[in-house]
Amino acid sequence: MSDDSHVHCCATTHPSDDLEPLREAIAQAVRDVKEKTPLAQSFTNFVTINLVANAQLAAGGTAAMSFLPDDVIETAKIAGANYINVGTLLPFYKDALPAIAQRLNYLGKLWVLDPVAAGIGKTRTAILQSFKAAPPTVIRANASEVIALANMWGLLDADNASRPVGVESVDEVDAAVEPAKQLAQFLAASAPNQQAAVAVSGKVDLVTDGEHVYRLPGGSALMAKITGAGCSLGGVTATYLAVAEPLVAALAASLLYDRAAEVAEAEAKGPGSFQVAFLDALWNVTAEQVAGSDIVTQ
Numbered sequence: 001m002s003d004d005s006h007v008h009c010c011a012t013t014h015p016s017d018d019l020e021p022l023r024e025a026i027a028q029a030v031r032d033v034k035e036k037t038p039l040a041q042s043f044t045n046f047v048t049i050n051l052v053a054n055a056q057l058a059a060g061g062t063a064a065m066s067f068l069p070d071d072v073i074e075t076a077k078i079a080g081a082n083y084i085n086v087g088t089l090l091p092f093y094k095d096a097l098p099a100i101a102q103r104l105n106y107l108g109k110l111w112v113l114d115p116v117a118a119g120i121g122k123t124r125t126a127i128l129q130s131f132k133a134a135p136p137t138v139i140r141a142n143a144s145e146v147i148a149l150a151n152m153w154g155l156l157d158a159d160n161a162s163r164p165v166g167v168e169s170v171d172e173v174d175a176a177v178e179p180a181k182q183l184a185q186f187l188a189a190s191a192p193n194q195q196a197a198v199a200v201s202g203k204v205d206l207v208t209d210g211e212h213v214y215r216l217p218g219g220s221a222l223m224a225k226i227t228g229a230g231c232s233l234g235g236v237t238a239t240y241l242a243v244a245e246p247l248v249a250a251l252a253a254s255l256l257y258d259r260a261a262e263v264a265e266a267e268a269k270g271p272g273s274f275q276v277a278f279l280d281a282l283w284n285v286t287a288e289q290v291a292g293s294d295i296v297t298q
Protein backbone atom coordinates (compact mmCIF):
# COMPACT_ATOMS: atom_id res chain seq x y z
CA MET A 1 0.00 0.00 0.00
CA SER A 2 1.42 3.41 -0.94
CA ASP A 3 1.64 6.21 1.62
CA ASP A 4 -1.06 8.12 -0.25
CA SER A 5 -3.61 5.33 -0.19
CA HIS A 6 -2.87 4.71 3.47
CA VAL A 7 -3.55 8.35 4.37
CA HIS A 8 -6.72 8.33 2.27
CA CYS A 9 -7.95 5.10 3.79
CA CYS A 10 -7.48 6.02 7.40
CA ALA A 11 -8.23 9.70 7.54
CA THR A 12 -11.68 9.26 6.08
CA THR A 13 -12.90 5.93 7.44
CA HIS A 14 -11.38 4.33 10.50
CA PRO A 15 -8.67 6.69 11.70
CA SER A 16 -5.38 5.17 12.74
CA ASP A 17 -2.97 8.04 13.29
CA ASP A 18 -0.82 9.52 16.04
CA LEU A 19 -3.97 11.12 17.43
CA GLU A 20 -5.16 7.72 18.67
CA PRO A 21 -4.66 8.52 22.42
CA LEU A 22 -6.47 11.84 21.93
CA ARG A 23 -9.30 10.11 20.07
CA GLU A 24 -9.66 7.59 22.88
CA ALA A 25 -9.84 10.44 25.44
CA ILE A 26 -12.50 12.18 23.32
CA ALA A 27 -14.58 8.98 23.08
CA GLN A 28 -14.22 8.48 26.84
CA ALA A 29 -15.39 12.06 27.51
CA VAL A 30 -18.50 11.54 25.35
CA ARG A 31 -19.27 8.25 27.12
CA ASP A 32 -18.56 9.71 30.58
CA VAL A 33 -21.03 12.56 30.04
CA LYS A 34 -23.74 10.10 28.97
CA GLU A 35 -23.04 7.87 31.99
CA LYS A 36 -22.40 10.45 34.71
CA THR A 37 -24.81 13.24 33.65
CA PRO A 38 -22.52 15.98 35.04
CA LEU A 39 -23.93 19.36 36.04
CA ALA A 40 -22.50 22.37 34.24
CA GLN A 41 -23.75 25.72 35.54
CA SER A 42 -24.33 28.64 33.17
CA PHE A 43 -24.42 32.42 33.58
CA THR A 44 -25.53 33.15 30.02
CA ASN A 45 -27.46 35.50 27.77
CA PHE A 46 -31.26 35.74 27.60
CA VAL A 47 -31.49 35.18 23.84
CA THR A 48 -30.22 31.61 23.80
CA ILE A 49 -30.45 30.40 27.40
CA ASN A 50 -33.04 27.72 26.56
CA LEU A 51 -30.95 26.24 23.74
CA VAL A 52 -27.89 26.16 26.03
CA ALA A 53 -29.75 24.11 28.64
CA ASN A 54 -31.38 21.82 26.07
CA ALA A 55 -28.07 21.19 24.28
CA GLN A 56 -26.38 20.28 27.58
CA LEU A 57 -29.21 17.84 28.33
CA ALA A 58 -29.10 16.36 24.82
CA ALA A 59 -25.34 15.79 25.11
CA GLY A 60 -26.08 13.84 28.31
CA GLY A 61 -25.35 16.41 31.01
CA THR A 62 -27.57 18.51 33.27
CA ALA A 63 -28.08 22.27 33.40
CA ALA A 64 -28.54 25.07 35.94
CA MET A 65 -28.78 28.74 35.06
CA SER A 66 -27.80 31.34 37.71
CA PHE A 67 -27.10 35.07 37.85
CA LEU A 68 -26.72 36.24 41.45
CA PRO A 69 -23.20 35.86 42.84
CA ASP A 70 -24.22 33.87 45.94
CA ASP A 71 -26.38 31.59 43.79
CA VAL A 72 -23.58 31.09 41.25
CA ILE A 73 -20.96 30.35 43.91
CA GLU A 74 -23.13 27.93 45.90
CA THR A 75 -24.13 26.11 42.69
CA ALA A 76 -20.48 26.02 41.55
CA LYS A 77 -19.70 23.98 44.65
CA ILE A 78 -21.89 21.14 43.35
CA ALA A 79 -21.26 21.63 39.60
CA GLY A 80 -18.55 19.86 37.63
CA ALA A 81 -17.81 22.99 35.59
CA ASN A 82 -19.23 26.44 34.86
CA TYR A 83 -19.94 28.64 31.86
CA ILE A 84 -20.01 32.44 31.55
CA ASN A 85 -21.41 34.12 28.42
CA VAL A 86 -21.52 37.94 28.20
CA GLY A 87 -24.01 38.19 25.32
CA THR A 88 -26.68 40.29 27.06
CA LEU A 89 -25.59 42.51 29.95
CA LEU A 90 -27.44 44.13 32.84
CA PRO A 91 -26.01 46.92 35.04
CA PHE A 92 -25.32 44.67 38.04
CA TYR A 93 -23.16 42.34 35.92
CA LYS A 94 -20.36 44.93 35.94
CA ASP A 95 -19.61 44.13 39.58
CA ALA A 96 -21.12 40.65 39.75
CA LEU A 97 -19.15 38.99 36.94
CA PRO A 98 -15.64 40.10 38.04
CA ALA A 99 -16.49 38.99 41.59
CA ILE A 100 -17.84 35.64 40.37
CA ALA A 101 -14.75 34.97 38.23
CA GLN A 102 -12.45 35.79 41.15
CA ARG A 103 -14.37 33.54 43.50
CA LEU A 104 -14.52 30.64 41.02
CA ASN A 105 -10.77 30.86 40.55
CA TYR A 106 -10.13 31.14 44.30
CA LEU A 107 -12.20 27.99 44.84
CA GLY A 108 -10.46 26.18 41.96
CA LYS A 109 -13.71 25.86 40.00
CA LEU A 110 -13.23 25.43 36.25
CA TRP A 111 -15.13 27.65 33.83
CA VAL A 112 -15.60 28.27 30.13
CA LEU A 113 -15.90 31.81 28.74
CA ASP A 114 -17.83 32.89 25.64
CA PRO A 115 -16.78 36.54 25.15
CA VAL A 116 -19.79 37.36 22.94
CA ALA A 117 -19.40 40.69 21.10
CA ALA A 118 -15.96 41.33 22.65
CA GLY A 119 -15.01 44.95 21.98
CA ILE A 120 -18.53 46.38 22.13
CA GLY A 121 -19.32 48.83 24.94
CA LYS A 122 -17.56 50.02 28.08
CA THR A 123 -19.39 47.63 30.40
CA ARG A 124 -18.56 44.50 28.40
CA THR A 125 -14.97 45.67 27.97
CA ALA A 126 -14.59 46.29 31.73
CA ILE A 127 -15.99 42.82 32.48
CA LEU A 128 -13.78 41.06 29.92
CA GLN A 129 -10.73 43.06 31.07
CA SER A 130 -11.34 41.91 34.64
CA PHE A 131 -11.22 38.25 33.57
CA LYS A 132 -7.54 38.62 32.71
CA ALA A 133 -6.78 38.53 36.44
CA ALA A 134 -9.11 35.58 37.05
CA PRO A 135 -9.11 33.68 33.76
CA PRO A 136 -11.25 30.80 32.54
CA THR A 137 -9.85 27.37 31.66
CA VAL A 138 -11.41 27.32 28.19
CA ILE A 139 -12.45 30.10 25.82
CA ARG A 140 -15.05 29.30 23.14
CA ALA A 141 -15.75 32.06 20.64
CA ASN A 142 -15.93 33.01 17.00
CA ALA A 143 -12.80 34.33 15.27
CA SER A 144 -13.57 38.03 15.71
CA GLU A 145 -14.19 37.62 19.43
CA VAL A 146 -10.94 35.66 19.90
CA ILE A 147 -8.98 38.38 18.11
CA ALA A 148 -10.71 41.16 20.11
CA LEU A 149 -10.13 39.44 23.46
CA ALA A 150 -6.47 38.66 22.76
CA ASN A 151 -6.01 42.32 21.87
CA MET A 152 -7.87 43.50 24.95
CA TRP A 153 -5.60 41.40 27.16
CA GLY A 154 -2.50 42.82 25.44
CA LEU A 155 -1.37 39.46 24.07
CA LEU A 156 -0.88 40.55 20.45
CA ASP A 157 1.56 42.78 18.64
CA ALA A 158 0.41 45.91 16.80
CA ASP A 159 -0.08 44.04 13.50
CA ASN A 160 -3.33 42.51 14.74
CA ALA A 161 -5.63 45.54 14.77
CA SER A 162 -8.45 45.48 17.27
CA ARG A 163 -11.99 46.52 16.42
CA PRO A 164 -15.37 45.96 17.95
CA VAL A 165 -17.56 43.30 16.38
CA GLY A 166 -21.19 42.29 16.81
CA VAL A 167 -22.32 38.85 17.85
CA GLU A 168 -21.48 37.45 14.38
CA SER A 169 -17.91 36.87 13.24
CA VAL A 170 -16.47 39.11 10.54
CA ASP A 171 -13.13 37.25 10.51
CA GLU A 172 -12.09 33.86 9.15
CA VAL A 173 -10.94 31.25 11.64
CA ASP A 174 -7.42 31.29 10.13
CA ALA A 175 -7.00 34.95 11.17
CA ALA A 176 -7.47 33.84 14.78
CA VAL A 177 -4.81 31.09 14.93
CA GLU A 178 -2.12 33.20 16.59
CA PRO A 179 -4.53 35.08 18.90
CA ALA A 180 -6.05 31.73 19.93
CA LYS A 181 -2.62 30.23 20.69
CA GLN A 182 -1.60 33.30 22.69
CA LEU A 183 -4.82 33.18 24.69
CA ALA A 184 -4.45 29.44 25.34
CA GLN A 185 -0.87 29.92 26.55
CA PHE A 186 -2.00 32.73 28.82
CA LEU A 187 -4.84 30.62 30.27
CA ALA A 188 -2.55 27.61 30.73
CA ALA A 189 -0.04 29.67 32.72
CA SER A 190 -2.59 30.19 35.49
CA ALA A 191 -4.61 26.97 35.08
CA PRO A 192 -4.67 23.87 37.26
CA ASN A 193 -2.05 21.48 35.77
CA GLN A 194 -1.16 24.25 33.28
CA GLN A 195 -3.85 22.91 30.94
CA ALA A 196 -6.19 25.15 28.96
CA ALA A 197 -7.78 25.38 25.53
CA VAL A 198 -9.26 27.88 23.10
CA ALA A 199 -11.91 26.82 20.56
CA VAL A 200 -12.59 29.08 17.58
CA SER A 201 -15.81 28.30 15.70
CA GLY A 202 -16.53 28.88 12.04
CA LYS A 203 -16.75 26.96 8.76
CA VAL A 204 -13.74 24.93 9.88
CA ASP A 205 -13.43 25.01 13.67
CA LEU A 206 -10.05 25.35 15.31
CA VAL A 207 -9.00 24.14 18.77
CA THR A 208 -5.64 24.80 20.43
CA ASP A 209 -4.02 24.13 23.79
CA GLY A 210 -1.47 26.85 23.04
CA GLU A 211 0.98 24.38 21.52
CA HIS A 212 -0.91 22.17 19.07
CA VAL A 213 -3.53 23.39 16.60
CA TYR A 214 -6.38 21.11 15.52
CA ARG A 215 -8.69 22.00 12.61
CA LEU A 216 -12.10 20.38 12.53
CA PRO A 217 -13.86 20.42 9.15
CA GLY A 218 -17.54 19.68 8.53
CA GLY A 219 -20.73 20.81 10.20
CA SER A 220 -23.48 22.76 8.49
CA ALA A 221 -23.92 26.34 7.28
CA LEU A 222 -27.43 26.14 8.79
CA MET A 223 -25.74 26.44 12.22
CA ALA A 224 -25.35 30.16 11.45
CA LYS A 225 -29.13 30.39 10.82
CA ILE A 226 -30.17 29.44 14.34
CA THR A 227 -29.30 31.72 17.23
CA GLY A 228 -27.20 30.21 19.98
CA ALA A 229 -25.25 27.61 18.04
CA GLY A 230 -22.08 29.14 19.46
CA CYS A 231 -23.54 29.90 22.90
CA SER A 232 -24.78 26.35 23.34
CA LEU A 233 -21.44 24.99 22.10
CA GLY A 234 -19.87 26.90 25.00
CA GLY A 235 -22.35 25.30 27.39
CA VAL A 236 -21.67 21.81 26.06
CA THR A 237 -17.92 22.48 26.28
CA ALA A 238 -18.47 23.14 30.01
CA THR A 239 -20.42 19.86 30.23
CA TYR A 240 -17.37 18.00 28.84
CA LEU A 241 -14.99 20.04 31.02
CA ALA A 242 -16.76 18.47 34.00
CA VAL A 243 -15.35 15.05 32.98
CA ALA A 244 -12.28 15.74 30.81
CA GLU A 245 -9.18 17.92 30.51
CA PRO A 246 -9.63 21.25 28.68
CA LEU A 247 -8.24 20.24 25.27
CA VAL A 248 -10.28 17.02 25.19
CA ALA A 249 -13.42 18.87 26.34
CA ALA A 250 -13.07 21.54 23.64
CA LEU A 251 -12.43 18.95 20.92
CA ALA A 252 -15.25 16.64 22.03
CA ALA A 253 -17.81 19.45 22.10
CA SER A 254 -16.78 20.97 18.75
CA LEU A 255 -16.69 17.56 17.05
CA LEU A 256 -20.06 16.52 18.50
CA TYR A 257 -21.48 19.78 17.11
CA ASP A 258 -20.03 19.16 13.65
CA ARG A 259 -21.35 15.60 13.43
CA ALA A 260 -24.77 16.51 14.85
CA ALA A 261 -25.09 19.46 12.45
CA GLU A 262 -24.44 17.16 9.47
CA VAL A 263 -27.14 14.73 10.61
CA ALA A 264 -29.57 17.61 11.20
CA GLU A 265 -28.92 19.22 7.81
CA ALA A 266 -29.88 15.99 6.06
CA GLU A 267 -33.29 16.08 7.77
CA ALA A 268 -34.11 19.79 7.96
CA LYS A 269 -36.44 21.85 5.76
CA GLY A 270 -35.10 25.13 7.15
CA PRO A 271 -33.77 26.71 10.38
CA GLY A 272 -36.77 25.69 12.54
CA SER A 273 -36.72 21.99 11.78
CA PHE A 274 -32.90 22.15 11.75
CA GLN A 275 -32.80 23.21 15.42
CA VAL A 276 -35.13 20.37 16.42
CA ALA A 277 -33.17 17.82 14.36
CA PHE A 278 -29.91 19.19 15.79
CA LEU A 279 -31.01 18.57 19.39
CA ASP A 280 -32.07 15.03 18.45
CA ALA A 281 -28.69 14.48 16.78
CA LEU A 282 -26.77 15.74 19.84
CA TRP A 283 -28.54 12.95 21.69
CA ASN A 284 -28.02 10.25 19.03
CA VAL A 285 -24.47 10.80 17.71
CA THR A 286 -22.20 8.17 19.25
CA ALA A 287 -18.86 8.49 21.05
CA GLU A 288 -17.29 6.52 18.18
CA GLN A 289 -18.67 8.92 15.57
CA VAL A 290 -17.34 11.91 17.52
CA ALA A 291 -13.90 10.39 18.13
CA GLY A 292 -13.65 9.07 14.55
CA SER A 293 -14.00 12.56 13.04
CA ASP A 294 -11.50 14.15 10.68
CA ILE A 295 -8.98 16.10 12.76
CA VAL A 296 -6.42 18.03 10.72
CA THR A 297 -3.13 18.86 12.42
CA GLN A 298 -1.06 20.37 9.56
Ligand SMILES: Nc1ncnc2c1ncn2[C@@H]1O[C@H](COP(=O)(O)OP(=O)(O)OP(=O)(O)O)[C@@H](O)[C@H]1O
Nearest residue numbers: 142201202203219220221223224228229230231257
Ligand atom coordinates in the same frame (compact mmCIF):
# COMPACT_ATOMS: atom_id res chain seq x y z
N1 LIG B 1 -20.38 28.03 7.60
C1 LIG B 1 -20.41 27.07 8.54
N2 LIG B 1 -20.24 25.78 8.17
C2 LIG B 1 -20.25 24.81 9.09
N3 LIG B 1 -20.41 25.02 10.43
C3 LIG B 1 -20.57 26.28 10.85
C4 LIG B 1 -20.57 27.38 9.95
N4 LIG B 1 -20.73 28.52 10.66
C5 LIG B 1 -20.84 28.16 11.94
N5 LIG B 1 -20.73 26.81 12.08
C6 LIG B 1 -20.82 26.04 13.31
O1 LIG B 1 -21.75 26.69 14.17
C7 LIG B 1 -21.35 26.57 15.51
C8 LIG B 1 -21.28 27.96 16.13
O2 LIG B 1 -20.28 28.67 15.48
P1 LIG B 1 -20.40 30.24 15.16
O3 LIG B 1 -19.04 30.63 14.64
O4 LIG B 1 -21.58 30.52 14.33
O5 LIG B 1 -20.56 30.79 16.63
P2 LIG B 1 -21.03 32.20 17.13
O6 LIG B 1 -20.76 33.24 16.09
O7 LIG B 1 -20.46 32.42 18.46
O8 LIG B 1 -22.60 31.90 17.26
P3 LIG B 1 -23.73 32.56 18.20
O9 LIG B 1 -23.11 33.70 18.91
O10 LIG B 1 -24.83 32.96 17.25
O11 LIG B 1 -24.19 31.52 19.15
C9 LIG B 1 -20.04 25.78 15.51
O12 LIG B 1 -20.34 24.43 15.79
C10 LIG B 1 -19.54 25.95 14.09
O13 LIG B 1 -18.79 24.83 13.67
Ligand SMILES: Cc1ncsc1CCO
Nearest residue numbers: 045047087088116167228
Ligand atom coordinates in the same frame (compact mmCIF):
# COMPACT_ATOMS: atom_id res chain seq x y z
C1 LIG C 1 -28.35 37.57 19.11
C2 LIG C 1 -27.67 37.80 20.40
N1 LIG C 1 -27.61 39.05 20.95
C3 LIG C 1 -26.98 39.06 22.12
S1 LIG C 1 -26.41 37.54 22.61
C4 LIG C 1 -27.06 36.82 21.20
C5 LIG C 1 -26.95 35.37 20.93
C6 LIG C 1 -25.87 35.03 19.99
O1 LIG C 1 -24.60 35.33 20.45
Ligand SMILES: [Mg+2]
Nearest residue numbers: 116167230231
Ligand atom coordinates in the same frame (compact mmCIF):
# COMPACT_ATOMS: atom_id res chain seq x y z
MG1 LIG D 1 -21.34 33.78 19.78
